[in-house]
Amino acid sequence: MDDGRHARDDAVDNAQAFLDTPPEGEEALSPERRARVDALGANVIAALKTCYDPEIPVDIYELGLIYKIDIDDDDRVFVDMTLTSPMCPVAETLPPHVEMTVAAVEGVSGCTVAVVWEPPWNPSMMSEEAQLELGMIY
Secondary structure (H helix, E strand, C coil): CHHHHHHHHHHHHHHHHHHHCCCCCCCCCCHHHHHHHHHHHHHHHHHHCCCECCCCCCECCCCCCEEEEEECCCCEEEEEECCCCCCCCCCCCHHHHHHHHHHCCCCCCEEEEEECCCCCCCHHHCCHHHHHHHCCCC
């Protein structure tokens, strides 16, 4: 029985070591930098939650339109997002609005938004909160 606990502890330690090891060619973040990136990330998410597709009463973050947020060493933010469809009426205006909104976050040095189509968005990507708001439970 003790061997099982020891093996589980080793597995947890190995998983944590893996998570703490940066990808090849990258340096580990200092605790201070990690705290700064975490704080900026939280503020960026809060800003994204103020952006709405005007036809849907749920913010783009809860809709599941934000696929990735990266913050580089200069605190520039890169966002991969999608739209509900390629024919979305706000395809021309929403991505620039997201760029301006994120760039305005205190501490962010700029923002670049890339619109991506893989994987294709579908309603099951919405948060539970958004699904409840729209009456679409998956």
